[in-house]
Amino acid sequence: MTASAQDRLIVALDMPTIEGARQLVATLGNTVSFYKVGLELLFAGGLDLARDLRRQGKRVFLDMKLLDIGNTVERAVANVAELDVTFLTVHGHDLKTLRAAVAGRGSANVKLLAVTVLTNLSADDLRQQGSSLAPADLVLRRAELAYAAGFDGVIASGQEAARIRAATGPKFLIVTPGIRLPGGTTDDQERVMTPDHAIMAGANHIVVGRPITQADDPKLAAETFIHHIREALAKADVPPSGPH
Numbered sequence: 001m002t003a004s005a006q007d008r009l010i011v012a013l014d015m016p017t018i019e020g021a022r023q024l025v026a027t028l029g030n031t032v033s034f035y036k037v038g039l040e041l042l043f044a045g046g047l048d049l050a051r052d053l054r055r056q057g058k059r060v061f062l063d064m065k066l067l068d069i070g071n072t073v074e075r076a077v078a079n080v081a082e083l084d085v086t087f088l089t090v091h092g093h094d095l096k097t098l099r100a101a102v103a104g105r106g107s108a109n110v111k112l113l114a115v116t117v118l119t120n121l122s123a124d125d126l127r128q129q130g131s132s133l134a135p136a137d138l139v140l141r142r143a144e145l146a147y148a149a150g151f152d153g154v155i156a157s158g159q160e161a162a163r164i165r166a167a168t169g170p171k172f173l174i175v176t177p178g179i180r181l182p183g184g185t186t187d188d189q190e191r192v193m194t195p196d197h198a199i200m201a202g203a204n205h206i207v208v209g210r211p212i213t214q215a216d217d218p219k220l221a222a223e224t225f226i227h228h229i230r231e232a233l234a235k236a237d238v239p240p241s242g243p244h
Helices: 019-033 048-054 070-083 095-105 124-128 135-149 156-167 195-201 217-233
Strands: 009-012 034-037 061-067 088-091 111-115 153-155 173-176 205-208
Touching: 009 124, 019 048, 019 217, 034 048, 034 095, 048 061, 048 070, 061 070, 061 111, 061 195, 070 088, 070 095, 088 095, 088 205, 095 135, 111 124, 111 135, 111 173, 124 135, 135 153, 156 195, 195 217
Parallel strands: 009 034, 009 205, 034 061, 061 088, 088 111, 111 153, 153 173, 173 205
Antiparallel strands: none
16 A cells, blocks of 8 residues: 555654643644654653554654663563554664564564664764764665664665665665755754655655644644655655555
8 A cells, every 4th residue: 555645744743741742733633644752752641642643543653762682672662562553663773673673573563663873963973973984874784784684664864765775675664854845944953855855765754843843834834745745756656655
């Protein structure tokens, strides 16, 4: 099943309170069908919100960015798998962690996404961490590790999407944050891309936070992003994002 333009937009509920998140979801209504719940909200009752979103028929991306010893990651993923969410993130640093996550997922439907290199990190930031690789090269290496481990896809900047797609094929999911409209502010992001270019480069889904959540009219902002996605889909042969 090929995802519609609406299904390809994931709105990041990166805000401090559950009340604010619920209000935004109500404001967006049927315009948005897919939400990301990250660490900020997870520590403020975000799992209950995720359950409520599922009861409303929304899809949920739990952005937990798990990283620990294999046994801990395996058990954590097993517990998350019972929540009936669509996506779950794990840091893609090494095969042991990735394989542990796959083992924990078992036969559950949750799709595992490896975090490659955060989109706010530059080459200088990576050098501080001890890596001599350019961001794009490190992203590709970690995407290949995730593919080998049996992951469903990766989180990666749109700037790296085309290389990942070429290396992994049409079924591997590429979920792209750091999305901004032409002329928009980059905020604290280093490697940004417009929705049109990200989709045409091979991204299956785009993740948008502040350009929607902090907009004067969030619903209109979401509709604008969906319009850009729809136009890109009409121009490009974009891989399907799999069953939902």
